[in-house]
Amino acid sequence: MNRVSEVMSRQVVTISGDTSCHEAVRALAQNRIRHLPVVDHDGRLCGIVTDRDLRHHLFAPEVFRSIGTEPVERLLSQVPVRAVMSSPVTSIEAGAGLDEAAGVMREAGLGSLPVVEQGRIVGIVTETDVLRHIVGADACCSDVETIVVSYP
Secondary structure, X not given: OOEHHHHOEOOOXXXXXXXXXXXXXXXXXXXXXXXXXXXXXOOEEEEEEEHHHHHHHHHOHHHHXXXXXXXXXXXXXXXXXXXXXXXXXXXXXXXXXXXXXXXXXXXXXXXXXXXXXXXXXEEEEXXXXXXXXXXXXXXXXXXXXXXXXXXO
8 A cells, every 4th residue: 555655745845824925826836836834933734825725815805806906916915824824734644545645635625635743744745646646556658647647
């Protein structure tokens, strides 16, 4: 049985809850990712913010009214990540089975799961990681994985 630790990304970009949403957007774009785990001052996982969370914030009626009269950068700079992040976070341990992780993501409608050990983030597993593993295991040639699983 494959473990989460075998397919997770270990180089996790994280952000603090006090960071502005504008900085979160910048981090997502610069790192070409869609999920940012939020950690407290002790490095413990306390939330997650996604590109979808940030879009939903901009389309909230009280914010959307200001679009066009105020720069979007300013609207995002005025709000800390903790105001839009999802919390508590569904996470998984590195030793869990990959099938368990896939089941949790499917049932909860999540695109990723932060991987934790003793409350501290050690990785992240995404639906793309799971798909890469499945396609790679069944692929007859290396080109198949590249074609089927590519960065959005």
